[in-house]
Amino acid sequence: MSQDRPTSSPSSHLGSGDLATAPRTADALVVAAREVLDANRSGRYTRPSQALYPHQWSWDSAFIAVGRSWYDAEGARLELETLFEAQWDTGMVPSIVFDAAAPPDAYFPGPDVWQSERSPMAPRGRPTSGITQPPIHARAALEVHRHAPQDQSTASLAWLERMYPRLVAQQRYLATARDPRGIGLAAIVHPWESGLDDSPAWDRDFGRIEVPGGALAPYRRRDLDHATAADRPTDADYARFLYLLTLERDAGYDDARVVATSPFLIVDPLFNAIRLWSEHALAEIAGLIGADPAPHRAAACRIHDALIGELWVSRRQRFCAWDLRRDQREPEDTVVSFGPLLDPDLPRPVVAAICRELESPSFHPRRGGLHYLVPTYDERAAGFDPERYWRGPIWLNTNWLLWHGLRQHGRSGLADEIVASSVELVRRSGFREYFDPLDGSGHGSSNFSWSAALLTDMLMAGRSPHTMANNG
Numbered sequence: 001m002s003q004d005r006p007t008s009s010p011s012s013h014l015g016s017g018d019l020a021t022a023p024r025t026a027d028a029l030v031v032a033a034r035e036v037l038d039a040n041r042s043g044r045y046t047r048p049s050q051a052l053y054p055h056q057w058s059w060d061s062a063f064i065a066v067g068r069s070w071y072d073a074e075g076a077r078l079e080l081e082t083l084f085e086a087q088w089d090t091g092m093v094p095s096i097v098f099d100a101a102a103p104p105d106a107y108f109p110g111p112d113v114w115q116s117e118r119s120p121m122a123p124r125g126r127p128t129s130g131i132t133q134p135p136i137h138a139r140a141a142l143e144v145h146r147h148a149p150q151d152q153s154t155a156s157l158a159w160l161e162r163m164y165p166r167l168v169a170q171q172r173y174l175a176t177a178r179d180p181r182g183i184g185l186a187a188i189v190h191p192w193e194s195g196l197d198d199s200p201a202w203d204r205d206f207g208r209i210e211v212p213g214g215a216l217a218p219y220r221r222r223d224l225d226h227a228t229a230a231d232r233p234t235d236a237d238y239a240r241f242l243y244l245l246t247l248e249r250d251a252g253y254d255d256a257r258v259v260a261t262s263p264f265l266i267v268d269p270l271f272n273a274i275r276l277w278s279e280h281a282l283a284e285i286a287g288l289i290g291a292d293p294a295p296h297r298a299a300a301c302r303i304h305d306a307l308i309g310e311l312w313v314s315r316r317q318r319f320c321a322w323d324l325r326r327d328q329r330e331p332e333d334t335v336v337s338f339g340p341l342l343d344p345d346l347p348r349p350v351v352a353a354i355c356r357e358l359e360s361p362s363f364h365p366r367r368g369g370l371h372y373l374v375p376t377y378d379e380r381a382a383g384f385d386p387e388r389y390w391r392g393p394i395w396l397n398t399n400w401l402l403w404h405g406l407r408q409h410g411r412s413g414l415a416d417e418i419v420a421s422s423v424e425l426v427r428r429s430g431f432r433e434y435f436d437p438l439d440g441s442g443h444g445s446s447n448f449s450w451s452a453a454l455l456t457d458m459l460m461a462g463r464s465p466h467t468m469a470n471n472g
């Protein structure tokens, strides 16, 4: 790697002491990122972070595999393969696969709370959560394959062939069990399924859920042992998360029952845009391994039609989450509205409307040259909170998704700004879980795996894989 990329980074606002120990060059950042991923690795998978998240998380592992694939193709393949060993018979990929080697009270709610064994569809002897997360895995598998070195192309194709039926089953599950009315969009039954747990995108709906007295056994929040309370979901929201969990558990994680009864039933534009993006990836994978790409193109087309038909609210000029229980479009302006940029066929006027919003003071405020991108919530909204979980801070995975979406629509200027900002945030604060968009300070876990993995991917884009410094 030759130079420090990008040259347009808004570094002028940084105080001279901020970066005394932070790596300055892209090369050094990529090496530091690899150290984070290696330190967080635990046998056959990588923890999101060592203290706060000591198990395997679903979409984290997909992001991690993409980052790792730039220097360790085999390890990247193993990361995804390990996750899919815990796939349910329904096709669902669980959001968490619990590591028996982690201390029993390391994370709450742990396997004793989830009790996945209540479902006959759960893997035997492999405790998991009972819900899923965004299906980014087919896209990640394609990226991993693309980064495989020449001498591993046969092994990589064989791996794609093994992964393909599992990835198809994951997508089929979402298209059927999560879309019983056949609208073309999958519903989530818990905010944790979105991956943007505490997002205001579904506040109105989620906030209405009342936890009946005595519904929850006494518990202690372990997340607060490792993170500041002001950065994490409130106690009231946490109780709602747990209440939904107990309802799903008590329904034996039976999809039909859960979908019919859950007080939380949301169609999230980002979740479904990721589904669509993965269908396009599956079409490419099918082509590579001699399977038929046509069903995947048809599935993507169906999601595309439903995104536009059901979630695009032209009066607001944006995509809105849809509360299926009450048949209402949610009004809050959050980063999930930009997810459909991942659709390569998004009509140009819709792309233009999204970009206008992304460049507006709500998401791209200009404070004397200091503007960190992209906040997860409208900075001008009354409830905007620069530090609290998903209610304003910047996360590198949403930045990475937007970067991909913008590039595929030829919006490279904005895409480059997002990379510049991501680099600057890490230089300033390290590989933190998330960042305050007002001052760039870091929050949540330190040495967070997907921050390391996705920054690697942004910095390595366009370069030859397996040429990075310290390649081992």
Ligand code: 9WN
Residues within 6 Å of the ligand: 048, 053, 057, 058, 059, 060, 095, 192, 194, 195, 196, 197, 223
């Ligand atoms: C609940 C692991 C996960 C991420 C999610 C993020 C957070 C868990 C939590 O951490 O969720 O699944 O305990 O807050 O919201 O996106 O996958 O990094």
